[in-house]
Structure formats: C-alpha cells, structure tokens
Amino acid sequence: MFREEIKVLDCTIRDGGLINNYQFSDEFVNAVYAACCDSGVDIIEVGKKLCESDEYTRVKYGRWNFCDEDDVKRVIESHECETRPLVAVMYDVGRVDVSTLGSRDQSPFDMIRTACYVADIDKGIDLAKRTKDLGFLTTINIMAPSAAIETDLVEALEQVNASDEVDYLYLVDSFGAFYSEQITSYLDLYKKHAPDKELGFHGHNNQQLAFSNTQQCIIDGVNLLDATVNGIGRGAGNCNLELLLNFLKNPKFDVRPIYKVIQEQFIPLRKEIEWGFNDIYGISGHLNQHPRAAMKQRANEKDQDNCLDFYVECTRLEDGDVA
C-alpha cells in the first residue's frame, strides 16, 4: 500500500508508559527516538503532559507522564537527524494546565493530542483551541467510541467538525473491540458527521486486530496511523510499528532501525514487563469492556491465565439483572 498522504505516529513511549508508570531509562527513550528518526516515522509522541502535584509526583509516576520541555529537548538533541519527526505529547482532559505551555516556536513540541471521552468533548475542544492558539498542531482522540451512545457520539463529531482548531480527529479502538467491518462503519459515521476533518486511527490488539484494523483504516482513507515499536502498550498493546512499516510501501520508511531497537532494547524489556495478546485481553476486547478487569486478572499471578474463569465472570456480570 502506497499513499503519499499517509503519516505514521509512533506512540511507543506514551502508550508503553501506561504499563510501567513511565519508568523508562533515558537510554531507552533516546533509542526509541533515534529509531523513529532513522526509520522515517513522521511523528513521535513522547508521553503525556499532566500536572505534577504532591500526590502525583515525577518519582512515582515517571518523567514521561509530565514531559518537561527540558527533558524533551534533551531527547531531541541526543540524536542527529536530517529530517526529524514532529514531536507530539498527549493531554488528558482535566489533568493538564495549558498556562504552563509556551508557544510552539519556543517549545520542543509540534503537536498536542487531546484525549477525551464523548462526555468531555467540550473540554477537549476547548483544549484543542487553546493549544492551537499557541501554534501547535492539534488532535482530538475520542476514547471508547465503541461504548458510546451513537447520538452522543454524533453530536461530538459534529462539534469537532465545527472546530477549525482541530486538525485531526481520531477513531480510537480503546477496548480492542472492533472488527474490520465495524472499523468501516464507524469511519462512515465519522466521515458523515465530521467531513472536514482529516482522520487518524489508534488501535488496541486485544483480538489480534490492531494491525489489520489499521490496514482497514488505510483502505477506508485514514491518513494518520498510530503504532508502537513491537506493539508495546497497555494490556494487549497496539499496532506493531514494524509490521505497519513493512506494509506501507512508501520508500521514505526504513524498517531496519525499528528492528534494531527491538533487538537491543525491547527484547530485554520483555523480561521485565508484559504486553501483547493473550486470551484474557481477547475476552475483554470481544466483550467491548474497559481493559481494567483484564489488567487486574493479569496482575494476579495465580489466576492470570484462567481464561475460562474470566470469561464466566465477565459474562455473568453482563447477564446481571439490570433490565
């Protein structure tokens, strides 16, 4: 597949950090940055930009939950590169402070991605507007649309469409619940109600479909694609960047730096933290549930592989008397 407009966004550090409270070593972050530079990835997201507090400290929650400008500049300066990727950071509605963000020309960031649920779309759009005013590229990543009531989602999409300050609108498969035909039908909805927006996609791999759903998005016209090195990410992880670069035929991409960083950094990391498909996440995705129950099951060493028990528990709750 070759389409010149397609851009790849690496969110390895940001989504991977959800597993280990952003406790990546400098060496690791620099290596991921260098790999993205050398492979021709268009955008790299280096973490979240949340507010620090007495409770929510850098020591406990990790440097890349806060993305201080100086830290990010140090990463960028760690690797020389002819055309470096744009640098993105994620905003979570309700946990950020725009007043601490300088303007783009003095910032290491190029893009601010705002993540919000449908219910918070007004807050999300407000953040997008304020970050756009500072000169940044902006995205709205509506989380968990698979669990949203359609009329609410449609209203949110129409609001996003009416906001000139939003550059990209993301379809996000937060629960890893979508099959390819649902990707197409949700994209139809997004295109119908937000026809003026460029679309992005962020998948999760609960049912081994993050990569194939990303392909479906390409077929359906999406031009901004999220992926992570070796699929690292919360729970079942994300679309594997190396598989995606193999699939994309644009000669600007070179997959070898990605395999290099996997071989040197990710294989050792796999001995410390877990990510990727297993049946617990598969059940969670199939049932269109937030992955928190699945992550809890995986965290309990004794029961972590008890997929029958997990299935029975999840479906028993679903059959509960809430009619």
Place this chain on the structure above:
Amino acid sequence: MFREEIKVLDCTIRDGGLINNYQFSDEFVNAVYAACCDSGVDIIEVGKKLCESDEYTRVKYGRWNFCDEDDVKRVIESHECETRPLVAVMYDVGRVDVSTLGSRDQSPFDMIRTACYVADIDKGIDLAKRTKDLGFLTTINIMAPSAAIETDLVEALEQVNASDEVDYLYLVDSFGAFYSEQITSYLDLYKKHAPDKELGFHGHNNQQLAFSNTQQCIIDGVNLLDATVNGIGRGAGNCNLELLLNFLKNPKFDVRPIYKVIQEQFIPLRKEIEWGFNDIYGISGHLNQHPRAAMKQRANEKDQDNCLDFYVECTRLEDGDVA
C-alpha cells in the same frame, strides 16, 4: 457474523503436532476432542496419516503423525457427545498409502484432507479421487500459493475444478504472507478458475493476520474455516479458534469449552513449547518465505530474538545476484 453455511474445522492436533513431533499425551488429545465436541466445532482434524517405516517410527515421530484407526477410535470413545464433530485426517502427497485405508463406513474418519504443492496437483487429485471412492469427504489444500507462478496455479485450480471427487478447495496462507487485499484477490482467482468448488481457508499468524484474514475470507464467501485452540501451530501458529467462535454469531457454537481446555491444558503446555507471533516470524511472513529459516532462528536460543540480524540476512539473500 452469522451465515448458516459456515463450518469450523479445528486442526489443533494436526498443526500443533508440527511443533512437538506429535508427542501429545492421550489426556491432551482427549481434552481437545472433548472441547471441540462441546463447543459445536464441525470438524476436528486429529493428525496426519503417514506411512510408518524403520526410519520414520511412531516413537520418534509421534502417534498422531500416523493416526491408527484404533487410536482415533479410542479418542472418539473417550467423550460422549450428542452431535460429535466429523473427524478429519491429513494426507501428505508422497508419504501415504491409500491401500491401508478402509472404507468410510468402517473407519473413524469422515474426511481426508490432501495437502500438496502446485507441482504435485495431479498426485493430490489422484489421492482425492481414491479417498472419495472409499466414501470420504475430500479436500485439496494447495500449499504456498503465494509462492506459485500464477499460470501454474491457475492450471491447478482448473484441474481441481474438473475433479468431481474434490469436495473442498483450500486457500492456504502457508507462509503467513497475505494481507487482506491479497486474500480477496487470490479468492477471486480461485472462484474464477474453480467456480464449482466450495472454498476453505487455512491461515498462519506470522503477521498477526490469521484471524483477520479468516474474517476477510468469510466476507468473501468462504465457508470452511480452519482454526486451532489458542492459535497453536507451527511457527507463528494459526487462527485462534476462540477468537473465531467469538466472532461467529451462530448459536450452535459455545466458546466456553475452548477457554476451559486452554486454561487446563494449553497454559501448562506453553511452558514446554512455543508458538505464536514474534518479529522473526513477522519478517518471514512479510518476505513471503518458507518459515524454515525463521524456525531455525527461533531454535537457536542465543540469537532467537535478533530480529535485525534476521531481517538483514533474509533481505541480503533476496538482493543476491540472481538476475
């Protein structure tokens, strides 16, 4: 997805046995059989039916490489079941002896699946005819069509189409090389040149696409689908049966017995043998190569995760001076 015609074939023992020389315990085989019975799977393939010889012994190559009728009957009798699945066994061209096969009414088998490369299609069709004469359902599984010259493949398809004795023709993604759009284009070729045949699909998971490609086949009208419990199978394995049953909406299927056998049998087995996606198999699939080099790499503990080295080695050979 619900379509009444769709049938699911479990090839857990047959494809899984390629990893461990068919050294499954009786308890394991019986448990897989029981799970298939109780989950409503239509067909179960219990192994290969090859010729034993002084070199090729049951002790070394495992009981389920030979599938003696008595062994198979014992499995069937191990679990009572209202509607039991049909029982299939695989024939490899050149390694079987039809004269030892009784007629279907005296056999535990219902279906003989013949696997062959395009070059051996005449031998494959001959076996299908001879097994059909004995009353069995028959399939031809053309291996590695992704590496066949199209005119040869077309000729093979036309021969299969002209053979009334072949009940099902399989598209086989032997190398785990197909993307969904290629699934569609190969199926178009199969339908054009073998329009009278019911189609089946057997995928491999090198690029995390076995399940999604199976879905693509369903969309494209294929009605016989191979899968294995927990995706067990050679190299990166196959389409996960549990994911597929979740996807299929036919109420005759019940996924719980599959999760039960995973929890009780497959989780312990994972500590002994490896299967499933990793980047070595991903590279092999992307490059449309036979998995033998990838399996060799995985078997070498020191280098098994060196995906950059493997990529460079594989692509260096491809760039070799063979113009």
